[in-house]
Amino acid sequence: MRKYLKPGLFILSTTPFFLILYKIFFNKLGPEPVKEITHFTGEWTLIFICLTLSMSPLKRFTKLPIWVSFRRMLGLFVFFYATLHLLTYVGLDYRFDWKPILDDVVKKKYVFIGFAAWVLLIPLVITSSQKMLRLLKNNWKKLHRLVYVIAIFGSLHYIWLSKTVFFKPLIYFIIIIVLLALRIKIKNRDVNYG
8 A cells, every 4th residue: 555655645746737737738827827827836835845844743643654754755846846936936927037036036035035945945855865864864864954944934935925915824834833843842752752
């Protein structure tokens, strides 16, 4: 059964990508297509961040170690959707005109923190393999704690981007804070009982 779970999760994780492709090809993006793609890929990035962070608490609460075996794949999908989000902004919105893009990064805090979150994802992707885990040993765990910073940055990016509607971004922020708090409790329990 376990060997079917990862391929099944992979297929489910690609569903948003094929959904946005469907909307593009069948002209179902609405009056602001670039904005729709940007928001869609950004929101799915946050969803995958939440899913990735939830694996350790799920392992703890269900006492099933299988959850953490999905963490790497989900983390790579965070990068995949974050990169699509960035490429939409850079390629479709600004058509690779670097001067206004750099101006945005410097002057707009939501662009700066979103870009910073994407940059911080790069070392996690590069070191995501078993070979790198063995090579880095204890430093691997320390490096991959960057996901906590990335999660906060991603949620702040969404909050600062939303100038009028704060409810949805705040929901993501609260979910991320709860998931991070659960991880702290889990670590404390491991220290106390381990």
